[in-house]
Amino acid sequence: MKTLQTSIPPDVSELFELPVPILSVYLGGVPPTHEYSTADLHGAVLRAVAQGSPPKAVEALRKVIEEIPAGTEAKAVFIGADGSSRLFPIPGAPGEDRVIASAVPHLTPLLAWWQTHPAHVVAVVDRAGADITVFPAGDHSPTSTTVTGPDDEIVRTAPGGPAQPRYQRRAEDSWKHNAGHDVEAIAAALERSDARLLLVAGDIRTIQLLTDQLPAWIQNEVEVRMVSGGRSEDGSTDLRAQQVEAEMTEAAHRHGRRLLEEFADRSGQNGRSVEGVAATLRALARGQVRTLLVTDQAADGGVAWFGPAATDIGLHVTGLTRNGVEPERGPVTDVAVRAALLGGADVWVLDPRTPGAPYHGVGALCRFP
Structure with a gap:
């Protein structure tokens, strides 16, 4: 079977170890005749402050933006609460600048760019x-x-x-x-x-x-x-x-089309695919997922809870606290991506308009029923 090599960016697993809250920053390319203006910097910093980012993270963000020269390609930057950061070049990536603070990094734009640049x-x-x-x-x-x-x-x-x-x-x-x-x-x-x-x-x-x-x-x-x-x-x-x-x-x-065809073929009560937030999180908690299918705008802004292990994941906090886990919470899609990557599963990011995309933009192909 012909299939792309779908490796994730190197060192991406290190992002889950950054002190929370984590700032996920996507900066578009800067034309040779333009530099980030004071207004651009001020707006990004204000968004970080408004989302509760600590001073060291805000200062690190300020420094990153101030040092962007003209003619720079787009990049993704992830900044921990202590100011430590990781940068990934994503030349030609579409989309506007984003600044998101959460207990889990927002990886779907980075993964979407990587999957269109296979080996x-x-x-x-x-x-x-x-x-x-x-x-x-x-x-x-x-x-x-x-x-x-x-x-x-x-x-x-x-x-x-x-x-x-x-x-x-x-x-x-x-x-x-x-x-x-x-x-x-x-x-x-x-x-x-x-x-x-x-x-x-x-x-x-x-x-x-x-x-x-x-x-x-x-x-x-x-x-x-x-x-x-x-x-x-x-x-x-x-x-x-x-x-x-x-x-x-x-x-x-x-x-992506081959994955969706397989997803449709395996659907059903005894199939090896699941869709929707609740079913997908259950599959992740059981270690069933082989390939997680998500859109960059999935689950209508819902949240999920997670703990240290890949299988520490659920829609409700009580299920994790009963097991002695001190959980964090974050956007459903980002929490699901974290669980999949930590559990050794592939992740494929779909355009929200893709025909046949999973219900609520979250689904999975499973290793076993």
């Missing part, structure tokens, strides 16, 4: 070799390698006469051998990065020779898509980057 490999090929770039999830710190095929007789000569077919076959054999060499390097890059999205650029004949030699595991497990351009300086770099971005987004949409 992927871009291979730009020609008859002599390939340029292969590996992008880890989140697009951070890509690495590039150049592969040169073992055969250098790649040009069809045209001497005419009876020797012509022999020269042509020799050149085509060289193309095929070089494509096989490229395939080995691409397979190694996919395995090394755990990427399940391969984007290939080059001339049609070379791409055909390459895709014909892809091993069965790539054909079965990896989405292979075509993008524009070649290895020569043909002015296609910017267009290819735009197409790669679009392909990542579409791959995420396809993955």
Whole structure:
């Protein structure tokens, strides 16, 4: 089954250890001709103060915003009550600035951005070799390698006469051998990065020779898509980057649709999916959840209670206090995301307008009924 590599941002689990209340701050990109104004800073600080953030957290927020230079990409910042902070770049993320104080970090915008930037490999090929770039999830710190095929007789000569077919076959054999060499390097890059999205650029004949030699595991497990351009300086770099971005987004949409199809197929009394706040929290409390499905605006602002362990979660505080837990409370969606991540489950963020999204924007695929 073809499925995206859906890892979460590195160190995200550390956010649950920040002293509460935790400030979750989403700052949009700053154009090169603009800096955050005094009004922007004042408004963000006022929102933090109004939500009960302690002085050290407010001062840390002030410092973060004051230090944002012009031309900065969007970012997510999480600040603990003691002023300690964690920052995650999220270039190109949509949405307005947000400042939210709670006992649990507000992660859905960050996770939504990460799921549209899965680990992927871009291979730009020609008859002599390939340029292969590996992008880890989140697009951070890509690495590039150049592969040169073992055969250098790649040009069809045209001497005419009876020797012509022999020269042509020799050149085509060289193309095929070089494509096989490229395939080995691409397979190694996919395995090394755990990427399940391969984007290939080059001339049609070379791409055909390459895709014909892809091993069965790539054909079965990896989405292979075509993008524009070649290895020569043909002015296609910017267009290819735009197409790669679009392909990542579409791959995420396809993955989301597959999850919703599975969610619908498993519904029913004895199925392995649950939906709605109460049923989903019960599944999280039992450690049943394999993949949590949420929207960024789920549950109409309701709250839930949670304790230290992933399974310490419920709609009512009494169920936790009876077990000797000193619970905190936070927005339902954020509490559910915390429980899922701490319990080793995947989380997939859906657009609230997505057809087939779970009731109240919260649901789950379960490991067992």
